[in-house]
Amino acid sequence: MQADLIQEARRQAEICNACRYCEGYCSVFPSLHANRAFSDGDITQLANLCHNCRGCYYACQYTAPHEFDLNLPAALAEVRRDSWESFAWPQPLARKFHTHGGAIILALVVGFALLFAAIKAIGSAGGEGFYAVLSHNAMVAIFAPAFLLPLVSIAVGIRRFWREVGGQRIALGDITGAFGRAVKMQDLAAGHGEGCNFEDEDRFSQGRRHVHQAIMYGFLLCFASTSVATLMHYFFDMPAPYPLFSLPKLFGISGGLLLTVGCIGMVALKLKSDRELGDTQAWGGDIAFIALLGFVGFSGLVLYALSGTAAMPALLAVHLGAVLAFFLLTPFTKMAHGFYRLAALIRDAQRKRLAG
Template sequence: MFEQSQMERKAATRIDEARRQIEICNACRYCEGYCSVFPAIMRQRSFAEADITLFANLCHNCRGCYYACQYTEPHEFDLNLPGILAKVRTGSWERFAWPSPLARLFQRSGTALAGALMLGFAGLFWAAHAMRPESGEGFYAVMSHGLMVAIFMPAFLLPLLALFVSLRRYWRHVGGQGIGMSQIRQALRRAAHMKDLSGGQGQGCNFEDEDRFSNSRRYAHQAVGWGFFMCFGSTASGTDMHYIFDWPAPYGLLLTAGCLERARLKLKADPALGARRAWAGEMGFVLLLGFVLLSGLLLYASAGTVAVAVLLPLHLGAVLTFYLLMPYTKMAHGFFRLAALIKDAAGN
């Protein structure tokens, strides 16, 4: 109870500080064309907690507004809008996550937790190797298809349920209603083009260096996003091919490069302009997702060799870890930001 009340006080302090900075930004309006956050701010005269939560999830942390601002430190206003919105955003993911203690644990120790779970699950899969079928082809000679389905089907469906509950809580909090297909299509176009990482004029953002505009982060996000959907489509089509046509499943590549680039950019970025306590969780997610794809590619390349017996448990351990942690990682931010873009497109 004491810990919960302490968390609530910290959350209220973050909201109050965000409100102070947003009110100054709303009076200045210098950064009007930078991203979706500022037009959304300018539509309001007062800022409730739900409004600030929406602004935080609209923010893509490109940091251009910080480096353009005349009121940052050492000015007495001491503005750091990307930093405070990152803290509010992380707090909203933890608050609306279901169950929320898992989100807080991952944000604090994400890299270590992901690594420990991946190795632990890999060990279990390696032990299950002793239960391998008497006959089988390809990967199923190491672990039966039935065992894989029994493990991964609930591990895939339960995180989707957790994400649904989290998004429902968030949507209710920000007052989402009266949304039509036109707003959804507009939000999807903005998300697909990563418009809010373009710096407003298409020159990119300042995530890596204050005086250097770059689209690297935008392209890395697109590689991860499109790579994920391509891999999901590959897996879905592979399921049909396996059950209907009895063909082996295909595999993909783009996502690995995007994850590696995002990890490189995160190492170069100033941590003071983000949520420091969530850094381990964010990096852990990027590395875990990248390893899932890299290990899958290596596994596919090693088909028919003795390396499969080692790589398959590692890959399956990484996939299972990714599924189970998905609602509490930065993977959830894509869903929250899309919901924020849909709400913003409605202009209410």
Template structure:
């Protein structure tokens, strides 16, 4: 990890620790104020615990033109981004995506779509519905390793993170606290529960929190649709295609709508936000990831609407290309932040439990 980024974050964290004006703003400040000095692992943990709501920046009396020149959201965002790239496997892929995210996402999606188009043009798959274009077995053979290999890569990255932040064995109570915080996006509520200052410094809104929730729950619903369809196919002997009132369709359609709306709102917010309060060099990678995820949802909805029409084969290969690109690029995109943030929340739950255990009479 780059020493200059850690040194700047360490300088700013020391000043914040002395000031303590933002004590109740989010999970970062209790964790920050629990330390007297900050190791590289401490700073990596604080950076991944930060949700970049930016409330502390607009409340701070030591921002530029003050000589302290504090910009804690940016300092932590730089360390956070650098940590994802450093822990990624392979590292070069993560750095390349952050610099050229939009181009890489578009090229991967279109490239895979062309491969799917060539495959269906060269052979007749047979079957019903989508399987007239590509057989069920072919889809499983392509997408199962494309799902498992990125998970393996993420697992290696998370193990590196856990060692870096000196993580202890995880208990169920730690996971329960972390998932509860992630489920309602507690740290995106802002310092006083009024929301983030992400759009304008004098305007608190919950728009970013709502957009994140739409994307998260939309993705989980789509994932649940795939899981339910898998059980129906292999366990209940109920192969696709499924009707509109079936569980896979209800979950998939509602998840797709949430994904599209959430991604559109997140891109709108990012375009309006102050890039100097985040990792500016990774802006293209962030937009590329959000755009790719939005295309996955939008192409899925369009594909369902076009079922039974001449547009179905074209939309199917585009959708499959987007899904495959999303899976394979996951360890190198901002999708990884969900895993690292959950790990940071788990580590923070450990810290709180350890401190409570050290109190006299506890």
């Protein structure tokens, strides 16, 4: 990890530790105030606990032009991004992504080309619906590795993170407490419960919390759709296509809508926010990834709406190309932050349990 980013975040954390004005704002400050000195692992843990709500910045009396020049949200955002890059496997891909948001576009183009080639070379086994364009076996051959390999990469990164932050044996209560905070997105409401200042220093809003929830639950519903369809195909001998009022369709359509709306809302909020209070180096990559995720949801909805038309084969290739790019880039994009933040929340729950 970059020592200068850690050192600057440590300097600011030490000042915050002496001040303690923001003690009740979010999970960061109770954890910060529990320490007298901060190791590199402590700073990494604080950075991944931070949700960048920015309330502490707007409440702080030591921001510029004060000589202390505090900007804790930005300092922690930079360490957070650097930690994902440092722990990622393979590491060079992560660093390239965050500094070159166009890598997503390249991945999409490559994904489209591969899928078009697969459609032409492999062809169909005479199935119905989408399988009339690309056989079920071909889809499995393409997407099973694209799903499993990123999971392995994320697992390696989380293991490295856990060692860095001094994580110990996990108790069931640590997991349930962390999941409870994650599901409610409690830290995006800040300590006062009125929301965060992400959009405007004078305005508290739950907007960022709501779009995060839309994206999270939209993604989970889409994942549930695919999982249920897989079970129906292999265990109940019920291959696709499925009718509208089936679980795969109901989960998929509702998930696609939430994902699309949530990503549009997130981009709008990021465009209105002050970039200097986050990681400016990662801003372009973040926007590109959110756009990709939203496009996955939107293209899935369009594909379903036009599934009986002549446009379906091309739409299928575009949609699957976006999905393929999403999966392959997951360990190196903002998507990884969900895994690291959950791990940080588990570590924080562990800290509270061991301290009490």
